[in-house]
Amino acid sequence: MKITFPHMGTIGILGEAIFKRFGREVILPPKTSKRTLTLGSRYSPEFACLPLKVTLGNLIEALENGADTILMLAASGPCRFGYYATLQNLILKNLDYEYELITLDYNMPNNLRKLKRLAKRKNCFQIGEAFRFGFLKLLTMEKMERLAHRIRPYEIKKGSTTKAYEETSRIIRRTFSFKKLRQARRKATSLLRGVSLNRTRNPLKIGVVGETYTVLEPYVNLEVERKLGEMGCEIHRPVWATDYIISMLPIFNRWGPRRKYRKAARPYLKQEVGGECIVSIGGTVLYARGGFDGIVHIAPFTCLPEIVAQGILSKVKKELNIPILTLVLDEHTAQAGLVTRLEAFVDLLERRRNKKVIGDR
Amino acid sequence: MAIKVGIPRALLYYRLYPFWKTFFNSLGIEVVVSDKTTKKLLKEGLKYVPDEACLSIKVAFGHVKDLIGKVDYLFLPRLVSLERGTYICPKFIGFPDMIRSAFDNLPPVIDTSFNLRRRPSNLFLPMCRIGRIFKKSFLSIHQAYKKALEEESKYLSSLRKGNLLPEVLSSWEENPPPLLNTHLKSKSGGELRIALVGHPYNLYDFFVNLNIIKKLENLGARVITPEMVSPLAIKKETDKIPQEVYWSLGREIVGASFYLIESGSIDGLVHLGSFGCGPDSFLRELIADKIRKYPEIAYLSLILDEHSGEAGLVTRLEAFIDLIERRKAKVRS
Numbered sequence: 293m294k295i296t297f298p299h300m301g302t303i304g305i306l307g308e309a310i311f312k313r314f315g316r317e318v319i320l321p322p323k324t325s326k327r328t329l330t331l332g333s334r335y336s337p338e339f340a341c342l343p344l345k346v347t348l349g350n351l352i353e354a355l356e357n358g359a360d361t362i363l364m365l366a367a368s369g370p371c372r373f374g375y376y377a378t379l380q381n382l383i384l385k386n387l388d389y390e391y392e393l394i395t396l397d398y399n400m401p402n403n404l405r406k407l408k409r410l411a412k413r414k415n416c417f418q419i420g421e422a423f424r425f426g427f428l429k430l431l432t433m434e435k436m437e438r439l440a441h442r443i444r445p446y447e448i449k450k451g452s453t454t455k456a457y458e459e460t461s462r463i464i465r466r467t468f469s470f471k472k473l474r475q476a477r478r479k480a481t482s483l484l485r486g487v488s489l490n491r492t493r494n495p496l497k498i499g500v501v502g503e504t505y506t507v508l509e510p511y512v513n514l515e516v517e518r519k520l521g522e523m524g525c526e527i528h529r530p531v532w533a534t535d536y537i538i539s540m541l542p543i544f545n546r547w548g549p550r551r552k553y554r555k556a557a558r559p560y561l562k563q564e565v566g567g568e569c570i571v572s573i574g575g576t577v578l579y580a581r582g583g584f585d586g587i588v589h590i591a592p593f594t595c596l597p598e599i600v601a602q603g604i605l606s607k608v609k610k611e612l613n614i615p616i617l618t619l620v621l622d623e624h625t626a627q628a629g630l631v632t633r634l635e636a637f638v639d640l641l642e643r644r645r646n647k648k649v650i651g652d653r
Numbered sequence: 654m655a656i657k658v659g660i661p662r663a664l665l666y667y668r669l670y671p672f673w674k675t676f677f678n679s680l681g682i683e684v685v686v687s688d689k690t691t692k693k694l695l696k697e698g699l700k701y702v703p704d705e706a707c708l709s710i711k712v713a714f715g716h717v718k719d720l721i722g723k724v725d726y727l728f729l730p731r732l733v734s735l736e737r738g739t740y741i742c743p744k745f746i747g748f749p750d751m752i753r754s755a756f757d758n759l760p761p762v763i764d765t766s767f768n769l770r771r772r773p774s775n776l777f778l779p780m781c782r783i784g785r786i787f788k789k790s791f792l793s794i795h796q797a798y799k800k801a802l803e804e805e806s807k808y809l810s811s812l813r814k815g816n817l818l819p820e821v822l823s824s825w826e827e828n829p830p831p832l833l834n835t836h837l838k839s840k841s842g843g844e845l846r847i848a849l850v851g852h853p854y855n856l857y858d859f860f861v862n863l864n865i866i867k868k869l870e871n872l873g874a875r876v877i878t879p880e881m882v883s884p885l886a887i888k889k890e891t892d893k894i895p896q897e898v899y900w901s902l903g904r905e906i907v908g909a910s911f912y913l914i915e916s917g918s919i920d921g922l923v924h925l926g927s928f929g930c931g932p933d934s935f936l937r938e939l940i941a942d943k944i945r946k947y948p949e950i951a952y953l954s955l956i957l958d959e960h961s962g963e964a965g966l967v968t969r970l971e972a973f974i975d976l977i978e979r980r981k982a983k984v985r986s
Contacts, residue, residue: 339926339934339956369899370740372931378896379935382942395896560754563731563766565747566740594705596931600747603703607754620705 294319295410296359298347301508302433303533305465306426307363312468313422314411321354324511328353333623335383341372342592342622343505346512348380355389365540366397371566371597400542425470431534432477436460439484441528444521445495448488454518456483493524496641499579500529501572502590503598506621507531513590513621514630520588523638528584530575531568552578560604567597573604580612585641587614588634593622615640655683656787658763659724661716662687664709664745665732667818667853671825673728675804676780679797680789685724686826687716690860694719695959701755707929708958709854710744710751712861717752726786727752727762730779734770739901742932812880817866818857845874845977848913850906850940851925852933853880855957862925863963865955865970869923872974877919879909886912894939903932910940914947920977921951928958951977 294317297307304320311318322328324346332349351362362384367374377395384391394410396403411419440457447453460480467476498520506513507529517527535549553574554564561573576587589605591598602618609616617637619630658677660666666686677684688694690712698715706714720727729749732741740746749764763786765779777798784794804825811821847869855862856878866876879887887908891898898904913919924940926933937954944952953973955966 337934337938339929339931340938341931341934366896368738368897370743370746372935374899375896375935378894379938381895382938386942561747561750562764563733563746565743567743569743569747591705594707594929594931594934596743597747599703599705599707599710600744600751602705603751604747604754606703 293317293361294359295361295363296321296351296354297363298350298354299324299509300347300505301510301533302430302437302461303508303537305433306430306533306537309426309429309468310422311410313418313425314414316410316412319354319357319359321350322357324350324509328511329623335387337379339594340379341595342512343373343503343509344376344379345623346505346509347376348383351380351384352387352389355384355391359391361392361394363394363396366395368398369566373567398542425473427534427537428470429464429467429473432473432480433461433464434532434534435477436464436480436484439481441517441521442526443484443487443489444518445524445526446489446491446493448490450522452487453484453521456487459483495524495526496585496638496645497579497583498525498527498641499575499584499587500527500590501531501575501579501587502568502619503572503592503595504531504533504536504568506590506592508533512592513619514625514627516588516590516619516630516634519631519634520638523634525585525638525641528579530571530578556581560608561600565597565600567595569597569601572598572601573608576605576608576614576616577612580608580614584614585645586637587616588637589616589618591618591620593620615644655681656726657683657685657724658726658728659685659687659720659760660728661713661720662689663713663716663858664748664854665741667822667857669805670822671808672801672805674825676783676797676801679800680784680787680793682787685720687719690715690858692860695860699959703751705929707744707931708861708927709852709930710748711959712854712858713748714752714755717756721756721758721760724760727760729762729764730783731764731766733766733768734901735767736769736901737773738770738897739899739904740770741902742900744931809880813883815877815881817876818853818878818880819859819866822857845872845921845974846877846919847874848877848910848919848922849925850879850910850922852902852906852927852930855925855927861927861957861961863957863961863966865923865925865966868967868970869974872970874921874974877913879905882909882912890915898936898939900932903936906936907939911943914943914950919950920981921953921973923973924952924954926954926956928956949980951980 295311296319299321308318308320328349329346331352332345336345336348364377366377381393394406440453444453460483463476463480467473500507500517520527530553538544539548539550550571553571556577557570557574561570564570572589579587605616660673674684694715695712697718698711702711702714729752731749732745734740749762753762763783765782767779769775780798781794812818849856869876887905890911891904891908898907910922922944924937926937944950951973
């Protein structure tokens with residue numbers, strides 16, 4: 293049994309760590325590339341959202357590399373994501389691939405049964421340990437990413453943070469025990485701290501909100517965060533893979549990390565719409581109150597919840613007086629156009645800030 | 654003077670209007686419906702809508718715009734779910750909030766939530782909330798609710814007898830839009846049986862779909878729509894799909910088309926989707942996959958947008974009907 297699952301930012305680490313601990317072989321799809329996108333969009337329905345196309349491409353590439361078991365998440369709406377597993381299964385079966393599909397959904401007892409089968413005669417304690425390790429590893433990875441976001445605008449040599457971050461991610465990915473992870477974390481932190489910085493700069497603060505997949509997957513969003521960082525902006529974002537996983541669990545759904553966003557979004561959107569709509573709106577409101585300079589809102593083309601968010605953000609923008617740049621991504625998005633838009637946006641924010649400073653005097 | 658409540662002639666108007674109308678009228682409240690869709694109305698709405706939205710939402714914005722200034726209350730219920738275990742569509746849930754963010758001069762909006770996902774029997778509660786806005790007594794609300802339910806079931810059973818929806822709906826409308834179709838009234842139609850599936854707000858908005866029902870009938874086809882299939886048959890078909898389709902309208906579309914395909918009573922199937930509609934993109938794939946196994950049924954997938962050219966549509970429909978007729982002649986010979 294060779295397990296595979298599509299990429300979503302760094303979330304692959306979690307699955308890889310868990311199943312390696314179970315003693316299963318994991319075949320991660322190759323890094324998302326042009327070929328993934330081409331394969332995915334060739335076989336997907338035309339108007340399907342971008343994450344479906346890219347993850348389908350991931351799965352095809354993993355199956356080509358010899359994987360025979362696909363693990364997917366499913367949900368019961370209202371966003372289209374919940375139906376991915378079934379639709380991709382349909383498409384892959386029509387392409388004559390042989391594999392077994394395992395879906396995890398909101399049916400917890402069922403999930404546990406499936407996991408037990410995957411866990412190869414491991415006891416409950418060992419299964420719990422595996423999950424704890426996977427989660428810790430993912431959390432470590434995210435801490436490094438957060439750190440990279442903080443220091444990137446101060447770097448003296450352009451690209452040095454990204455280089456250090458890539459090195460740290462390599463180090464962390466290699467570890468498969470708690471002890472090694474602790475060591476790796478220490479090493480990774482010192483690596484990132486070692487980047488030479490110019491602390492006298494005063495970077496713009498930008499919040500990146502939007503649909504989880506497109507925010508988390510750097511290839512798909514054309515590395516918006518790195519680009520903004522290198523233009524001298526400090527990036528904050530409300531969407532993290534660990535938060536996403538926590539809020540999928542039954543209790544934390546209501547009380548978990550989404551709570552504060554739900555509360556902040558209340559004057560604008562009274563009910564969860566599915567997806568990250570409420571986080572996009574709540575995040576924007578919180579960032580605007582926190583004195584951020586601007587918001588970048590990322591969504592895939594025809595994304596249902598984010599269109600609602602886009603409509604409502606137009607009012608948030610007016611009321612809280614914060615500039616918002618909406619980037620709608622599809623498989624044709626080109627680098628140059630995006631860079632131009634980002635540069636123009638950053639220019640606007642800078643000018644706006646300078647004006648404010650003069651105005652305050 | 655009676656209070657006027659405005660209902661946009663868009664989205665689930667085509668399904669729920671008899672219910673809303675009976676409810677409000679029994680409470681002594683006047684119901685005002687927006688004009689039927691025209692180019693001007695759609696254009697007015699386009700000024701306010703987020704540019705990525707689907708055609709149906711754009712049309713709905715136009716209808717809301719049309720109602721502003723004409724009514725005391727705007728009735729935009731937040732339709733989360735109308736059936737157990739399903740949703741309508743994320744955009745329906747956020748619709749009242751989208752409207753509120755887009756327009757500044759809105760009359761008070763009634764945006765009571767209808768969420769029957771967990772407890773389908775819970776319909777009376779939101780109706781109570783609506784009634785209380787107008788300070789009506791619980792007794793009168795309950796009576797109005799019962800009456801509305803009766804009308805609703807009358808409406809649905811009339812649809813299931815094989816009548817087309819606009820024709821049935823016209824008996825509830827004050828001044829029904831002129832039926833663009835003269836022989837919509839005659840039930841016979843032509844000898845070809847074509848299933849026309851899609852969301853009701855695409856199928857029955859004659860402006861949006863460029864009057865496709867009449868065009869098909871003029872070409873000698875008898876049109877069958879998802880509303881004509883009984884819910885039991887739909888449920889039976891959808892149970893066979895590995896994962897339940899969790900959009901209630903989508904479930905109906907998939908179930909009805911699967912039923913019609915399998916029963917062998919149709920010669921062709923036309924799927925009518927609107928540009929940018931999320932569920933449609935998935936439903937189309939499910940239907941196309943099914944119909945691939947039934948080569949004797951012709952399949953046409955149409956996507957509507959605000960620029961739809963009439964000539965292009967006519968050509969495609971004519972080619973589609975020609976194809977079916979030629980196939981039939983081949984089988985006969």
